[in-house]
Amino acid sequence: MAEITKVALDAMGGDNAPAEIVKGAVDALSREKSLYLFLVGREDAVKSELSKYDYDKERLEIVPASEVIEMAEPPVNAIRRKKDSSIVVGMKLVREGKADAFVSAGSTGAVLVGGQVIVGRIKGVERPPLAPLFPTENGVSLLIDCGANVDARPSHLVQFAKMGSIYMEHVVGVKDPKVGIVNIGAEEEKGNALVKETFPLLKAEKSIHFIGSVEARDIPRGTADVIVCEAFAGNIILKLFEGVGKTLISEVKKGMMSSFRSKIGALLVKPALKSTLKKFDTAEYGGAPLLGLNGLVVKTHGSSKAKEISNTIVQCVTFKKQKINEKIRESIQAEAAAEE
Amino acid sequence: MAEITKVALDAMGGDNAPAEIVKGAVDALSREKSLYLFLVGREDAVKSELSKYDYDKERLEIVPASEVIEMAEPPVNAIRRKKDSSIVVGMKLVREGKADAFVSAGSTGAVLVGGQVIVGRIKGVERPPLAPLFPTENGVSLLIDCGANVDARPSHLVQFAKMGSIYMEHVVGVKDPKVGIVNIGAEEEKGNALVKETFPLLKAEKSIHFIGSVEARDIPRGTADVIVCEAFAGNIILKLFEGVGKTLISEVKKGMMSSFRSKIGALLVKPALKSTLKKFDTAEYGGAPLLGLNGLVVKTHGSSKAKEISNTIVQCVTFKKQKINEKIRESIQAEAAAEE
Known part of the structure; x- marks a missing residue:
């Protein structure tokens, strides 16, 4: 059996959340069988969107998060204060090893700050x-x-x-x-x-x-x-x-x-x-990875529609299968060793 | 009678020199009656191009310059060594007050260096x-x-x-x-x-x-x-x-x-x-001025054709009529005065 890739998805991020995010998630699930998804966000809103689709319920889980970080919020403050936001909760899943990747169409600043502060850098990066x-x-x-x-x-x-x-x-x-x-x-x-x-x-x-x-x-x-x-x-x-x-x-x-x-x-x-x-x-090319973290974090366009979300989730599978982070770790540590 | 604007033209600069430069010069002369042109470059080459056109010979003068600065030459060296290049000779006409402006489609680096070294900056710039x-x-x-x-x-x-x-x-x-x-x-x-x-x-x-x-x-x-x-x-x-x-x-x-x-x-x-x-x-918009010099220097695209050269020359007339350099001088000196 293929290794499972677990992706946490910011269901509340971006201009078209949660509708397009949920739609993209359902699409990715049907495209990629080795995928398990966490939809992080307001439970009722996510549930109501999910009710529109037929999907494999054994591979999708809602993780409640009551807050949303807005685009215009100063990112450092937002990450610090909104502990129950979809970005903070989703990134914690990655930090705790429950998810391999986190995907968000939300505030770029918050994703960048959260990636560093919550997910953390690979040693040496x-x-x-x-x-x-x-x-x-x-x-x-x-x-x-x-x-x-x-x-x-x-x-x-x-x-x-x-x-x-x-x-x-x-x-x-x-x-x-x-x-x-x-x-x-x-x-x-x-x-x-x-x-x-x-x-x-x-x-x-x-x-x-x-x-x-x-x-x-x-x-x-x-x-x-x-x-x-x-x-x-x-x-x-x-x-x-x-x-x-x-x-x-x-x-x-x-x-x-x-x-x-x-x-x-x-x-x-x-x-x-x-x-x-x-x-x-x-949108054809999926989101932008934030590289060098202890887990994958991907930022998609704020205007992302289902297609971009789905493409981005599928990218995460390749990222895991190809052991990108192990390769980055080796490359950075080789550098550190050479300098000693 | 309208004030005369005297423009020195690098007849040897750019991919299409001297043919398109000369053609553009002749065109500008017929468009703008208050214009006097110096065509700076190899006399025989410029003469041979000029012989193709009918133009007001009283408002155009060839200024011989035997050398050409190539695009790939290191600019500082080129300006220093090629004293008889079209760029150096043309810029000297501006420095000596014989021309109001210098226009070149030649090496950007050489035009920028020559502008500073030969034409010189307005005090305070x-x-x-x-x-x-x-x-x-x-x-x-x-x-x-x-x-x-x-x-x-x-x-x-x-x-x-x-x-x-x-x-x-x-x-x-x-x-x-x-x-x-x-x-x-x-x-x-x-x-x-x-x-x-x-x-x-x-x-x-x-x-x-x-x-x-x-x-x-x-x-x-x-x-x-x-x-x-x-x-x-x-x-x-x-x-x-x-x-x-x-x-x-x-x-x-x-x-x-x-x-x-x-x-x-x-x-x-x-x-x-x-x-x-x-x-x-x-090409519709003419060349790029190098501002803040004791005279106007304009760099046009290396690929300039007659139209861009002609438009650029006509721009020089507006530059002079509008007393742009006087205005820059006043503005910079107001700043210096405010700081004292």
């Missing part, structure tokens, strides 16, 4: 990075770090590169993933102080496949599989990527609706365009 | 920012700084905000331009060390219309007219903007060509899409 996948011309790349802790040190970036490589190779299935550092020019001597200090460290790191600097204009082309950067830059890249995409697509649509002739054309190109744009739909 | 305009849903925004000097200080960013506001108001014609600082969240307490230090300074600055933090996802929507950031972030934003746009447009085109039905549709939507995409064509 200096800073757990948030690492979303995003679509490129070649498939997907991992952007690491997009978290909330900015002003990183070079040693952080080296760990990001190692953890990101392990994730891309064993969860996404990219053999010998290419690692690039975000820079403002291709030459080694370019960059800000952080990049200049980090570059030689990455170059010397034998466990990764470092290809040097990646300019922002090459990121969408998929030049590197693992894109290393400090979180301020990572946030800019991720959000600008979404913003430019949204603006361009809406302008293209507006353009198509501007004349009778183009409206007819739009009807004809629509099916073909739909599949193109689907490639650039981040 | 700590760091001259490179400030390209880019298209948004609302029109255009100015992204300041995208230069080569990274790791800026808060006082630099405050000057960028002031110079950018002057440019947007008087050259682009946006009344009371909104200034935002690039950040990873809307709240005042968010950001890296630089942003946190700069935020209250911008808030206290009475000569600008500061609206607070701007998240990268809102940049394409045109939320702010002047987007202030340090050059590492600015370079990422500018290049990712171009990269995502290019990738999406090429994928949309590929999608349209994927079936017979969609090909017919593509023919019908083409004219409408063309005008939409034109809005996102950076």
